[in-house]
Every structure is written in C-alpha cells, then in structure tokens.
Amino acid sequence: MKRQALFLLWLLLSVAIVMLYLGLGTPDGNILLQVRLPRLVLTLFAGMVLAGIGSIYQLMLANPLAEPYILGISSGSALGSILAGLSGFILLMPLGGFLGAGLTMLLVWHLAHQNGRFDKSRLLIAGVIAGMFFAACISLLMYLHQQDTALILGTLMGNLGRIFGQGEWYFFLFLVGLSLAILAYLFYCSHAIEIMGTGDLYASSLGIDVVQLRRRIFILSSIVIGICVSYAGIIGFTGLIVPHLVRFIFPSGQKKIYLVSLWSGGVFLLACDLLAKHLLTLELPVGVITAFIGCPVFVLLLRKS
Amino acid sequence: MKKFVHAMLILSAIFCFSCQGTSPRKEGGIVVLSPEVAEIVCALGAENQIAAVTEECNYPPGLAAKQKVGNFSAINREAIIALKPALVFCSSLEQEMIAAELGKLGLKVEVVYPGSLEGLFSAIGRIGSLIDRQTEASKLIGTMKKDIELIRQSSKGKPRPKVYLEIYRNPLMSVADSSFVGVLIETAGGDNIFSSLERDYARVNSEAVIKARPDVMICYSQDSLEGILARKGWQNIPALTNRDILFEKDLNPDLLQRATPRSVLGMKQLRLIFDRWQARQ
Numbered sequence: 001m002k003r004q005a006l007f008l009l010w011l012l013l014s015v016a017i018v019m020l021y022l023g024l025g026t027p028d029g030n031i032l033l034q035v036r037l038p039r040l041v042l043t044l045f046a047g048m049v050l051a052g053i054g055s056i057y058q059l060m061l062a063n064p065l066a067e068p069y070i071l072g073i074s075s076g077s078a079l080g081s082i083l084a085g086l087s088g089f090i091l092l093m094p095l096g097g098f099l100g101a102g103l104t105m106l107l108v109w110h111l112a113h114q115n116g117r118f119d120k121s122r123l124l125i126a127g128v129i130a131g132m133f134f135a136a137c138i139s140l141l142m143y144l145h146q147q148d149t150a151l152i153l154g155t156l157m158g159n160l161g162r163i164f165g166q167g168e169w170y171f172f173l174f175l176v177g178l179s180l181a182i183l184a185y186l187f188y189c190s191h192a193i194e195i196m197g198t199g200d201l202y203a204s205s206l207g208i209d210v211v212q213l214r215r216r217i218f219i220l221s222s223i224v225i226g227i228c229v230s231y232a233g234i235i236g237f238t239g240l241i242v243p244h245l246v247r248f249i250f251p252s253g254q255k256k257i258y259l260v261s262l263w264s265g266g267v268f269l270l271a272c273d274l275l276a277k278h279l280l281t282l283e284l285p286v287g288v289i290t291a292f293i294g295c296p297v298f299v300l301l302l303r304k305s
Numbered sequence: 306m307k308k309f310v311h312a313m314l315i316l317s318a319i320f321c322f323s324c325q326g327t328s329p330r331k332e333g334g335i336v337v338l339s340p341e342v343a344e345i346v347c348a349l350g351a352e353n354q355i356a357a358v359t360e361e362c363n364y365p366p367g368l369a370a371k372q373k374v375g376n377f378s379a380i381n382r383e384a385i386i387a388l389k390p391a392l393v394f395c396s397s398l399e400q401e402m403i404a405a406e407l408g409k410l411g412l413k414v415e416v417v418y419p420g421s422l423e424g425l426f427s428a429i430g431r432i433g434s435l436i437d438r439q440t441e442a443s444k445l446i447g448t449m450k451k452d453i454e455l456i457r458q459s460s461k462g463k464p465r466p467k468v469y470l471e472i473y474r475n476p477l478m479s480v481a482d483s484s485f486v487g488v489l490i491e492t493a494g495g496d497n498i499f500s501s502l503e504r505d506y507a508r509v510n511s512e513a514v515i516k517a518r519p520d521v522m523i524c525y526s527q528d529s530l531e532g533i534l535a536r537k538g539w540q541n542i543p544a545l546t547n548r549d550i551l552f553e554k555d556l557n558p559d560l561l562q563r564a565t566p567r568s569v570l571g572m573k574q575l576r577l578i579f580d581r582w583q584a585r586q
Contacts, residue, residue, distance in 0.1 A: 027512065034538025035512050088527055090474050146377075150508070154476040161476055163511050165535035282503040283476075283510055 006249060014267040021270050024278070038169060043160050043273050044266035045176050046232040047242075051265020052183055053221045054239030055246070055258050059197035060217060061124055067239035071127030073222045075134035076104025077229035078155045082141055085151045091168065093155075094230035101226025104130055109218065118211050120200075123218070157285035158235035160273050172231060179224045186220065187258055189213065194254035235269065235287045237294030242268055244301055335436065336374060336385050338403070339396035342417050343368060344565035345429055346394070348445060349438040356388050364559065364567070386410060392435060419564040420505070421488050422453065428564070445566060452569045453492065456576050460494025466582045468495040469519035469544065470561075472506060474526040479509045486561045489568060493575035495521065511538065518543055520582055522550045525558050549582060 021043075022036050050068050057066040068074065080100020081093045089096070111126035112118055142152045164172060186193075192213055196203045200210045242265045243257065250256050272289040279289075334356025337343040343362035346355060352365070357372040359380065372388075375381040377396075380403050385393060390412065395404040397418030404414045415435060419425040426446050433442020468490050472478050480487045482497050484505035490497045498517035499509060515538050522544040524533065530550060539545055556578070560571030 030538055030541060031512050031515055035515065038537060085475065090527060091532060093475065144379075150473050150476060150478055159476050161508075161511060163474070163477065163539075164537045165532060166537060167535065169537055277510070280503065283508050 003249060010264070010267075014263070017267055017270050017274070021274055024274070038164050038172075039160060039162075039273075040270070041176065042162060042172075042231055043269050045179065046160065046228050046235060047238055047266035047269030048183065048262045049179060049224050049228040049265075050235060050239035051242035051246075051261040051268070052186070052258060053225060054265075055243035055254070055261040056186060056193055056217060056221065057239075058243055059193055059254060060214065061120065062197060063124065064244070065240070066124075067236075068221070068225050068228075069131065069234065069236070069239065071123065071218070071222070072108055072130030072134065073101050073104050073127075073225045074229045074234050075131040075138070076107075077101035077226045078234055079134045079137050079141075081230055081233075082138060082152050082155050085155070086141060086145055086148055090151075091165065094172075094227075097230030098226050100134075101222060101229065104134065105219065105222040105226075109215075118214065120214070123214075153285065155229075155233040156287070158233045158287035158290070160232055160269075160276075160286050161283065162231060175227045175231075179227055182220045182224050183262065186217065187255065189217065190255040190258050193217070197254075233287070235290055237290040237298075238265055238269055238272075241290075241294045241297055241301075245297065248301060248304070333391045334388065336388060336390040336393045337362060338374070338377070338380060338400055339394060339417065340364070340377075340559075341396065341419070341563045341565050342394040342428075342432065344563065344567060345417075345432050346436060348566045349429075349433055349436065349441045351436050351438055354436060356390055357384070364565075382406065386412070394432070420483075420485055422492065422568075425485075425564045425568065426450070429566070449566060449569050453572065456493055456569075456572050459576060460579070463494060463579075463583055464586060465494055465496040466520035466549075466579050467498050467517060468521045468523065469498050469514055469517065470523040471526045471528075474528050476508050477511055477514070478506060478526075479514075481505050481507065485564050485568075489561055489572050490575065493572040494579050495575060511536075515539060515542060520544055520547075520549060521578060523556060523561075524550055524552050525562075547585070549578075551578065 018040070021040055022032060027036060053068040054066070057068065057070065058064055061070070077097040077100045080103070081097030083100075084093045084096025108123065108126045108130050111130070112123035114122060138152065138156065142149060145152070192203070192208050195206055195208060196210055196213060203210050243261045246257050246260045246264055250260060269286070269290070272293065273286050276284045276286045276289045335346065335351070335354050336357045337346060337355055338359050340359070340362045343355065343358050344364055346352065347365050347368070352367055355368070355371055357374045358368050360373050360376040362368050362371075372384075374384040374388075377400070380400070382403065385407065393404075393407055393412055393414045395401070395414055395416050397416055401416060404416050408414045415431075417428050417432065419428040426449070429442050429446055433439045470480050470486060470490065472480065479499050479502070480497065481502035481504070482488070482491060482500045487497045487505070498514070498519050502509070518541075520543050522533070522542075530552075533539065533550060534545060544550055556571075556574055560567050560574065
C-alpha cells in the first residue's frame with residue numbers, strides 16, 4: 001500500500017516536472033516545439049540511459065559503485081568529442097564522441113581477455129585504467145587549449161543546451177530510436193542478468209551463456225553510452241544514485257528495478273536541468289547539480305542501509 | 306695524469322661554449338606577453354624596444370620577427386629571465402600568476418588589462434609613461450577620443466539594431482554590456498541583446514536569443530551560415546531572415562575583442578554595418 005502510494009506520488013511529480021520543464025516562463029509555440037521539446041528529449045534520453053545502464057552494471061559487475069562511466073567508455077567518448085570540437089568540427093562532435101566510445105570499447109574488451117578467456121575483474125580494471133588515461137588526455141588538451149575551456153568543460157560537466165540543426169535533429173532521433181531498441185532488448189535480458197548477478201557458476205548451471213551475455217551487454221551498453229555522452233557530455237551521479245534509490249523501494253526484481261530506473265533517471269535529470277537553468281541567471285552545468293544532489297543522497301542511503 | 310688534464314681541458318671548453326648564447330641577447334628591452342599591450346607599444350612607436358613577445362602577438366606584422374617566449378597561457382619563464390628585460394608587460398586572467406612569479410624574481414612587471422574605453426585610455430597613458438613615450442601617448446589618446454566622439458555623433462538619434470555576438474556555439478556563449486566588446490557595440494550605436502550577464506563572457510540560453518530577436522549577428526564561434534540557418538527555432542530571427550550575419554572574414558575579431566588603438570577601427574566598421582541595416586529599415 002505504502003509502495004503504491006509512493007509510486008503514484010512519483011508519477012504525479014514526474015508529470016509536474018515535465019509540465020514545468022516545458023511551460024515555465026510561458027514560451028511561444030516556436031520555442032516550445034523547436035527548443036524546449038528537443039532539450040526535453042535529450043535530457044530524458046540521457047537520464048534514462050544513465051540510470052538504466054547503471055542498474056545493469058551494478059548487477060553485472062557485482063559492484064554497488066558501478067555506474068555507466070566505470071568502464072571508460074564515457075572518457076573515450078568525451079575525448080573523441082573534444083578532439084572533434086577542438087579541430088573546428090563542432091557539428092561533428094557527436095561523431096567524434098561515438099568513434100571515441102567505439103575505440104575505447106574495443107580496447108577495454110581486448111584488455112579484459114586473458115588467453116582468450118573473458119574475465120569480469122579484468123574488464124573492470126581495464127575500464128578504470130582506460131578511463132583514467134583518457135581523462136589525463138583531456139586534462140592535457142585543457143591545458144594546451146585554454147581558450148576552449150568552455151567546450152571542454154561543457155563535455156566534462158554535461159551540456160544539455162545543445163542547439164540542433166534540422167538534419168542533426170533527425171539523425172539524433174534515429175539514434176534515440178536505436179538506443180531505445182537496445183534498452184528494450186536489455187529489459188528482455190533482465191531475468192538472465194539478475195541470475196548472473198548471483199554468480200557465474202549458478203547462472204551457467206541454469207543454461208545461461210554467461211560470457212556471451214556479458215559480451216552482448218557490454219557492447220550494446222557501450223553503444224548507448226557513446227550516443228548519450230556524444231550529445232549530452234558526461235553527467236555524473238545519475239547512473240549511480242537513481243538505481244540505488246529505486247532498489248531502496250524495490251529491493252528485488254531486476255525487471256521492475258530497470259524499468260523504474262529508466263523512468264526515474266529521466267525525470268531526475270529533468271529536475272536537475274530545471275535547477276541548472278533557473279537557480280542563477282547564469283546557466284550552470286547540469287553535472288554540478290547532479291553531484292550536489294547525488295552526494296548527500298548517497299550519504300543518506302549509506303546511513304540508512 | 307696527462308689524459309686527465311686533456312679531458313678536463315676539453316670539458317672546460319665544451320662548458321664555456323655551451324654557456325654562450327646562439328644569438329646575441331638584447332638586455333634591458335621590453336618583454337610583452339599580451340597582444341593588446343604589444344599593439345599599444347607599437348602604436349606609440351616603440352616597436353624597436355620590444356625584445357620578445359608571445360605567439361599571439363601578431364599585430365603589427367613586424368612582431369613576427371621578434372623572439373617568442375611561449376604562448377598566452379604557457380609562458381617560458383626561463384626565456385624571459387634570460388633576456389634580463391627592463392620591463393615585462395602581462396595581461397590579467399591566466400597571466401597574473403606568472404606576473405607574480407616574475408615580480409618575485411626582481412623583474413619589473415606591469416599588468417595591463419583594460420576592460421573599458423576609459424581603461425584603455427589610462428592604459429595607453431600608463432604604458433606611454435613607462436616606456437618614455439608620454440607625448441605620443443597623449444596624442445594617440447586625443448585622436449582616439451576625437452574619432453570615438455565622431456562615431457557617437459553619427460549614431461545619435463538613429464534606431465539602434467539589436468546585436469547578438471556569439472563567441473562559442475557549444476555551449477552557447479555571448480558577451481555582456483560590461484565586456485570590452487559590449488562597450489564597443491554600444492558606443493557604435495548598437496544594442497547588445499545581453500545587457501547584463503553574470504560575467505563579461507558567459508553561457509547563454511538559445512531561448513533567450515530567439516526571444517530577443519537580434520537584428521545583427523556577429524558569429525565568432527566558427528559556425529557556418531548554413532549551420533546557423535539550420536538551427537532549430539532560429540528561423541524567425543531578423544538577423545537570419547535578412548542575412549545580417551557577420552563572420553571573422555567580414556569583421557576581424559581582433560578589432561573588437563582586443564582593447565587597442567585599432568578598437569576605433571572596429572567601432573567604425575560596426576557603425577558602417579549598423580548604417581547599412583538602418584538604410585534598409
């Protein structure tokens with residue numbers, strides 16, 4: 001009963017946040033359709049991807065601190081995106097980000113194998129090391145190109161205020177469609193992921209091809225994270241906090257946790273972006289807001305659990 | 306023992322030669338780390354006093370022959386100290402830390418960062434007195450003030466076009482009235498659409514640009530005309546429908562973004578652009 005009431009409350013709050021996001025300041029039809037709606041789609045998409053993949057990684061890697069960025073894909077994507085921007089190809093930044101994510105994925109995947117065998121711990125270590133290396137590359141670029149600090153910080157701290165060109169928008173919608181299909185497939189795998197979370201041996205004994213499933217999840221999740229970082233930059237904490245909050249209410253049942261994480265991730269990021277836009281007259285990077293909300297919430301959860 | 310003496314002699318010779326510079330050093334010259342100050346010093350006729358500059362100091366073209374001591378934010382401190390300059394001119398922002406370090410080493414360092422026209426005049430006066438060019442400085446200030454007054458007079462009573470200056474596309478960034486370039490736009494008879502921002506150069510919202518409906522857009526964000534015209538929701542902005550969009554090739558950013566005597570030229574060009582816009586109204 002209490003859970004149902006919470007669910008209903010969150011649903012109402014979500015609708016209110018979406019309405020507020022679209023209607024605040026009574027924008028005219030042009031701004032509503034051409035500026036706010038694309039930003040709403042990007043924000044919802046980014047929040048969904050981060051929280052959904054976060055909930056999967058925390059199970060798959062059996063690590064409560066796992067988040068979408070832990071396997072280095074985001075840093076690789078950010079580096080690719082920044083390199084494209086610094087070379088003067090601002091419009092091709094998503095392509096650079098996507099290439100960066102793809103190359104990082106291949107590198108981490110290669111490093112995660114030992115003598116042809118996949119190792120979960122090696123995947124985590126390889127991901128963290130690759131992430132640190134690319135972060136160092138970004139720091140170097142920031143030092144060498146101080147005049148482009150805004151572009152680099154926009155990628156590192158999240159930038160949802162992207163201005164889409166007409167063609168760019170249609171391409172983005174195609175990528176969102178592709179990502180939603182991947183997220184739907186991951187939903188379909190939820191049961192197997194949940195079993196895998198209890199241990200490889202047990203999962204294998206139930207007929208699940210653990211190596212194959214993990215590989216598939218890694219590749220597919222890397223694709224959606226690559227798309228997300230390419231357009232929205234790196235937004236921390238959403239992928240970490242939201243699945244934990246959801247598990248606080250639904251302790252078991254990955255299918256339910258995954259679905260609610262997708263929904264809550266999107267709404268949480270919308271609320272953070274609203275604050276980022278309106279807290280000061282100067283628009284703040286959304287990554288700062290997610291961190292400011294995320295850290296205290298995480299501490300609170302830690303104390304409660 | 307004989308071998309040891311020979312070896313010592315050879316080593317000493319190598320040491321002596323290595324201590325000699327490859328080019329003769331000009332001690333007591335001026336080192337200029339800011340392109341703005343370099344332009345002012347040259348406008349005062351003291352180009353020959355400059356011993357070294359940074360890579361960004363590209364005007365007047367004669368500076369290309371000067372020794373380079375790094376770029377704006379990555380300064381080669383040792384190269385400056387080796388020159389034993391009588392005076393080092395720094396800019397503000399990232400260079401303030403370098404200025405403090407060089408000051409600690411006993412070098413005379415002057416930080417010059419004019420943020421307004423009045424600031425520019427006083428900077429020219431100060432630089433003039435520091436390099437012994439007071440007369441030239443007063444003359445230059447007088448000419449500039451006269452030219453600026455003429456620009457002000459020519460814009461009096463005329464409609465002011467709303468101007469949007471874009472310095473970055475992703476994220477979108479523009480300038481406030483309080484910035485130097487904002488001052489130039491206002492003085493030349495334009496109306497900067499972001500009169501007050503929290504910083505001189507700050508992130509802005511796409512919605513705010515659409516709502517403001519600028520008449521003239523100055524694009525220094527490396528975007529193309531096609532790219533701007535394709536932006537979602539920007540189609541009804543007058544600057545776009547009338548193609549009143551200026552790029553770096555149309556209006557040299559150094560004329561607006563650097564506080565130098567050439568800023569007057571920047572304002573004159575802005576005035577011409579605004580006149581063309583007014584003629585079509």
